[in-house]
Amino acid sequence: xxxxxxxxxxxxTSEGGAPSALPPxxxxxFGFTRAQGVALLVMIAALIVCPYFLYPQFLMKLLCFALxxxxxxxxxxxxxxxxxxxxxxxxxxxxxxxHAAKVWGLTPEVSILLGGAVGAVLGLVFGWIAxxxxxxxxxxxxxxxxxxxYFFCLQAPFTHGEDGIQSIPxxxxxxxxxxxxxxxxxxxxxxxxxxxxxxxxxxxxxxxxQVLTAIRENEPRATSLGxxxxxxKLVAFVLSAxxxxxxxxxxxxxxxxxxxxxxxxxxxxxxxxxTLLGGLGTLFGPVVGAGAVIAMQTYLAPFGAWVTIIQGIxxxxxxxxxxxxxxxxxxxxxxxxx
Amino acid sequence: MLEELLFQLEMSAPQVVLGLxxxxxxxxxxxxxxxxxxxxxxxxxAHGAQFMMGAFVAWMLLNxxxxxxxxxxxxxxxxxxxxxxxxxxxxxxxxxxxxxLYGLLLTFGLALIIEGLFRNQFGSSGLPYAPPESLTGxxxxxxxxxxxxxxxxxxxxxxxxxxxxxLIIEKTRLGAYLRAxxxxxxxxxxxxxxVPRMVTLTYAAGVGLAALAGxxxxxxxxxxxxxxxxxIIVVFAVVVIGGMGSILGSVITxxxxxxxxxxxxxxxPEASATVIFVIMAIxxxxxxxxxxxxx
Numbered sequence: 001x002x003x004x005x006x007x008x009x010x011x012x013t014s015e016g017g018a019p020s021a022l023p024p025x026x027x028x029x030f031g032f033t034r035a036q037g038v039a040l041l042v043m044i045a046a047l048i049v050c051p052y053f054l055y056p057q058f059l060m061k062l063l064c065f066a067l068x069x070x071x072x073x074x075x076x077x078x079x080x081x082x083x084x085x086x087x088x089x090x091x092x093x094x095x096x097x098x099h100a101a102k103v104w105g106l107t108p109e110v111s112i113l114l115g116g117a118v119g120a121v122l123g124l125v126f127g128w129i130a131x132x133x134x135x136x137x138x139x140x141x142x143x144x145x146x147x148x149x150y151f152f153c154l155q156a157p158f159t160h161g162e163d164g165i166q167s168i169p170x171x172x173x174x175x176x177x178x179x180x181x182x183x184x185x186x187x188x189x190x191x192x193x194x195x196x197x198x199x200x201x202x203x204x205x206x207x208x209x210q211v212l213t214a215i216r217e218n219e220p221r222a223t224s225l226g227x228x229x230x231x232x233k234l235v236a237f238v239l240s241a242x243x244x245x246x247x248x249x250x251x252x253x254x255x256x257x258x259x260x261x262x263x264x265x266x267x268x269x270x271x272x273x274x275t276l277l278g279g280l281g282t283l284f285g286p287v288v289g290a291g292a293v294i295a296m297q298t299y300l301a302p303f304g305a306w307v308t309i310i311q312g313i314x315x316x317x318x319x320x321x322x323x324x325x326x327x328x329x330x331x332x333x334x335x336x337x338x
Numbered sequence: 339m340l341e342e343l344l345f346q347l348e349m350s351a352p353q354v355v356l357g358l359x360x361x362x363x364x365x366x367x368x369x370x371x372x373x374x375x376x377x378x379x380x381x382x383x384a385h386g387a388q389f390m391m392g393a394f395v396a397w398m399l400l401n402x403x404x405x406x407x408x409x410x411x412x413x414x415x416x417x418x419x420x421x422x423x424x425x426x427x428x429x430x431x432x433x434x435x436x437x438x439l440y441g442l443l444l445t446f447g448l449a450l451i452i453e454g455l456f457r458n459q460f461g462s463s464g465l466p467y468a469p470p471e472s473l474t475g476x477x478x479x480x481x482x483x484x485x486x487x488x489x490x491x492x493x494x495x496x497x498x499x500x501x502x503x504x505l506i507i508e509k510t511r512l513g514a515y516l517r518a519x520x521x522x523x524x525x526x527x528x529x530x531x532x533v534p535r536m537v538t539l540t541y542a543a544g545v546g547l548a549a550l551a552g553x554x555x556x557x558x559x560x561x562x563x564x565x566x567x568x569x570i571i572v573v574f575a576v577v578v579i580g581g582m583g584s585i586l587g588s589v590i591t592x593x594x595x596x597x598x599x600x601x602x603x604x605x606x607p608e609a610s611a612t613v614i615f616v617i618m619a620i621x622x623x624x625x626x627x628x629x630x631x632x633x
């Protein structure tokens with residue numbers, strides 16, 4: 001299970017954006033280092049304990065966004081591609097799952113998977129267009145393409161424009177478990193999140209993932225070793241978009257509404273913020289970042305535009321002062337890879 | 339048949355002019371982005387926010403200091419440009435050695451802060467800003483359509499500013515320094531040119547261009563905190579289509595895409611919001627470096 005490729009990962013700060021100052025640690029169980037294993041256990045414990053102390057509604061929203069941020073981190077953290085349009089896949093996933101559950105009456109798990117599938121297909125098309133350029137252009141292109149999706153959702157009849165899709169039924173999971181009970185829904189979302197999280201971890205630690213890291217560190221060299229880097233990037237993009245779609249679908253089923261907010265560029269910015277705050281290219285960073293951002297939004301909601309201002313300030317501080325993010329800095333402090 | 343065609347023309351002409359006005363803003367904004375990117379290697383995400391600031395400063399100058407439009411046209415770019423100097427000196431200049439993406443993220447954060455502050459202060463609904471009296475009056479009668487004077491002024495002014503910028507960069511000594519520093523900054527510095535100061539002033543000039551566009555836009559669109567972010571994403575697409583290698587290229591692309599957008603409003607209105615993004619996708623497939631870009 002451990003990483004087993006011939007490519008050695010160059011230590012030091014990468015060119016692609018994600019700082020990886022730590023040397024590759026000895027592979028532990030299932031590709032987790034010991035520190036990561038401990039952190040994973042802590043996270044699972046938190047997943048089990050938290051709903052008894054915090055609102056399940058809040059936690060479910062948090063987990064959906066955490067999955068979204070993890071999907072985004074797969075690209076920025078491990079391939080070095082900054083997609084500034086991930087709201088498109090999240091939002092489309094959200095709309096499609098909502099439509100499937102409400103109008104077609106499908107079960108929640110099928111609706112969410114459908115949302116993920118549509119996100120992946122959209123990612124395939126957009127990724128195919130966008131990977132022709134790298135760096136800043138890639139970011140601008142993904143942003144512009146996502147804006148196209150936004151206008152599509154504004155006009156398409158099935159999204160109901162400004163109103164969005166409202167009162168989406170949660171339905172019966174697998175046709176048997178009633179998700180209208182908050183705790184049932186919570187366990188479902190928690191399981192979905194954990195599956196997505198482990199899937200992303202598995203992708204990163206597969207031979208495929210090692211090639212992705214090689215592309216991040218030095219793309220010309222990966223090319224010279226015979227890898228078709230564009231194909232690898234595209235597959236990573238599709239995976240990321242698909243998981244983002246699943247996160248979006250889970251979010252709309254959980255919260256019960258799918259609106260234009262989900263596809264707006266501000267949402268793309270938010271997922272960047274979550275990942276940056278938590279730590280680009282760290283396993284647990286996006287989860288921590290999503291937690292912080294969602295908590296901030298929930299508890300600062302009465303202050304209106306201040307939320308945006310504070311988000312902007314966090315952006316600026318993260319970029320200027322602590323680029324490794326919360327988890328990255330913590331890892332540096334404890335001298336472990338998280 | 340001919341009558342029908344003439345009728346079509348009459349119907350579509352205002353939209354085309356409106357497209358040209360939008361194109362003027364695309365050209366000014368993408369020009370500023372290209373100038374900044376050339377020198378700083380930073381995509382200025384705050385460009386839309388600075389465009390919005392330009393409009394708001396014009397509004398404040400009028401309502402708080404009684405300075406009319408023409409004064410604002412000069413003062414607002416200077417004020418917003420000075421603000422740009424502060425941003426560049428205190429924050430952006432720290433990022434030149436890092437990956438370019440951090441510049442994008444930083445300026446995105448700055449855009450959020452600026453927009454949020456204005457939203458707190460002025461609310462989300464727009465504030466009115468009247469065009470100057472000399473440009474109101476009766477619209478020009480072209481026979482087949484009425485052309486509001488102010489729109490004509492915007493197109494002419496934007497075009498003149500674009501040409502002037504191009505002349506400065508291509509034909510003057512200062513422009514030669516700029517181009518040289520874009521190619522090889524350490525070498526130019528070795529010749530005794532103060533490159534960091536030039537970088538700062540370039541950023542200020544780019545920001546000033548955005549603010550100028552903002553003042554021009556103030557009488558057309560209502561002055562509101564969100565006016566820039568709507569524009570900037572389209573301008574990003576314009577920049578990708580044109581490629582940032584050429585100043586003249588971004589001007590032509592800006593005006594051209596404005597026209598195309600205007601025509602789309604006539605032919606197939608539903609697509610008018612997305613046509614530029616579609617063109618971007620097509621250009622990327624055919625010519626990834628952009629129409630005027632170098633790979």
